[in-house]
Amino acid sequence: MAAPSRRQTRSPLQVRLAESVLSPGGWFATLDDFHRWLAETASLTYMNVRRVPLNGLSGWEVERHTGNLRHRTGKFFSVEGLDVHVPGRVVSHWSQPIINQPEIGILGILVKEIDGIPHCLMQAKREPGNHNGLQLSPTVQATRSNYTRVHRGRPVPYLDHFLDTSGHEVIADIRQSEQGAWFYRKRNRNMIVEITGKIEVAEGFCWLTLGQLHTLMSVPDLVNMDARTVLACMPFSGAGLTPAPTSALSAEPGDAFRAALVRSCDPDETGPHTMGEVLSWITDMRTRTDLHVRLTPLDEVRGWRRTDETISHETGRYFDVIGVSVEAGGREVGRWDQPMLEPSGTGVIAFLVGEIGGVLHALVHARVEPGYADVVELGPTVQCTPESYDHLPAGARPPFLDEVLGAGPERVRFETILSEEGGRFHRARNRYLIVYTDEAAGIDHPEYRWLSVSQLGELLRHSFYLNIQARSLLFCLTSLTSLTGTATTTPVPLAAR
Template sequence: MVNALATRVARSAHAADSSTVTLAGFHAWLDERRRADASKVERIPFAAMRGWGFEPVTGNLVHDSGRFFSVEGLNVTMPGRPVETWTQPILRQPEIGILGIIAKEFDGVLHFLMQAKMEPGNCNGLQLSPTVQATRSNYTRVHRGAAVPYVEYFQRPGRYRTLADVRQSEQGCWFYRKRNRNIIIEVDEDVEVLDGFHWLTLRQLHQLLVVEDLVNMDSRSVLACLPFPFQGCATGDAGPQAAPVGTELLSWITEARTRYEPHAERIPLNRVRHWQRSGDRISHENGGFFSVIAVDVQAGGREVRSWSQPMIEPHGTGLSAFLTRRVDGVLQALVHARVEPGYTDVLELAPTVQCTPENYTRLPAAARPPLLDHVLGAPPERVLFDSVLSEEGGRFYHARNRYLVLDADPALREDDLGPDHRWIPVPELLGLIRHSHYLNVEARTLIACLQSVDAPATPR
């Protein structure tokens, strides 16, 4: 029997325009929003930040309220790796935020309520965010600003139909055990569309994914959790959207988590080695990786109109790529069991290749990802998706990754893969996404990108 929700998702994935909204109308609306946006972000010295300061004993960079987040130090040991020990600054934000999208059916087609949201780290001002994208400090109004619009829908989700609801991690190289609730609810009641919000079909969102720096990281993460019927995952026009996760796959993940014994210990920021603090940045002595900087923000359309904060500024554009293939008609992706110091449970499944290529000029040759050259050397005819997309703009300043989906070279053999790489059917990955700490945020973005290139057959 065809899954009813999968059929409805598939219908939305084919609705390029609807009676509610056209893509041309959305672009005109967004252009108008951007012209009206008077937000300003200015890099400032640490001493000029309002409400933030370095603790005298630890050197940690903290907010006066003790809330929001802090910049601390991390001491990392990874036995057997090309670089076995290091220290670094890291963001610690123990509270769990809400990343929520409201869905509603118009004329038989699911639409999703999205927000054109300014974040201080966005390279282009407004980007398309979930209906609600808020930390606990924000939606409990620690900042004493206005209430977060629509947050009440996600504080009583039992009133509505839940399409997805799972806590997911974020970047384990920059965040220490960061998690957010990724949730999609469907409502039947009328929803007032506030200024800065817009309904879109899933197909329209997929089309917008190819636009550089438009659909933000949090939107991509939530959309990846949507039960999506990939081609070939079952019989029927829109078959079951996720396959049961096999014992063999779970055993492989458990074995990998057991094989590695990373140790990440929080330390005072003033004890990190090989990092230098100046008046306006904390950076590595070799100039690589990232810096911690400070910004002052003047923002329209936000709960608070002005503030200052620290941010992480990556050095270089990252690369995240999935190699894919079809076996007996079922789409598979080559994943990497990736260890990062900020993960809660040792490792998570990551893209085939995930790195910032420039960093490897400063690291031992053995640290270079084994399939990086395979990805960079792929001919154009094997490229299924290619777009540069921004990462989370609330904590990262102009952080961007090139996201690639590639048809794997048939000459790539199983013998070419190490023990940390494995081909996994995409329906099983969707099964894993329903649980926490299995797919990292870069892999979830690529799952959303895969949706845009592997839509199911048009449902009847």
């Protein structure tokens, strides 16, 4: 009889991932070692970003009859106008600039067992819009124009592992959306691929356990948006985390919140809504929402002021379209210009969470954004920049915003500032919060539902159900399953900023 293969003799994937969650060390014995590595990596790379006029961007052109901003190759992305009409809403009609990037890029993380513990291959990468320069990104983070080398730059490291997955185990492979308020129907392929053979670790890359990544989630502006959206796609379950008297992976005694969270990861635990009811609710919201969206010339957007330098809203709110010139070391290309969106203010991204039948649930919002491919995606309980509502009618203010902003410290289970996509957005940052409520059973709103972590994970097996903010926040929530927790923020060494 043939000996069983390595794949056949390994523990189930969910148990192995739990072991990685609960592992405080690995390729880096401690996170102090990681921070020293990050500081050294920062010293070997650089990126200089300066503001330049929109009308003077090298390699970009303003279309004569539309005013749209396009790259001279016709690749990468364009900045165009969008006209939006949502009858029946407090704000029912507006127009705005939006990024149109029809290419489907690849966001991929390689996973490999090191000393029996799954590790994720992460890259320390600079982006022109990053608040602090160097951030942890996926193994591969590339648009189609990047990886087909339209820019004539160097090849993308490790790309072949995602273009040809034969011989590897594909843990996740899903098309997902990005910010529906700033991108027009943008999609990326989110992939997690496990490899078993030897692989060289290139400069600027490192292996981290899920437990280490969970702890690093509390560090402001460190784990980038693209890494968060891929990590959220891990098939996480309660297996290996469920309390058991003899298990090394059991919950800490007396930690009621973590115990409720671990139960929430278990697909066998029940909640107020079945998956069939949840899917029917989403379909109903998509069917009943009357959304009319059309691309228009950028010159025709109403309420926006355009100069040679920038495009900005007449109120000074929302965002500006700016131009930047970039010089970089350690990138596929050493110099380029591009337009970017620069948000006004720091946003708030929050889940209200509470126990229903002893199982932790998160309150999700069936959210309408003009750039979604299918009208509605589930977002966090709160997703907004509060200052943007100061000049709007009172009815436009998001439900639950005041409850989140007014929550005392004893209710806040997670809080940090995280950056959004630094390749298209200039210093876009959000305050990510998980706020506990004792009144979960009493909250009932037609556009909101209470879902368990397991249910959110089930939705993530498919495209366009959870928006990118909810995916980021879901990874923040699952990070609280680590025994080390993420309550204490680990400072980033100055050299890495």
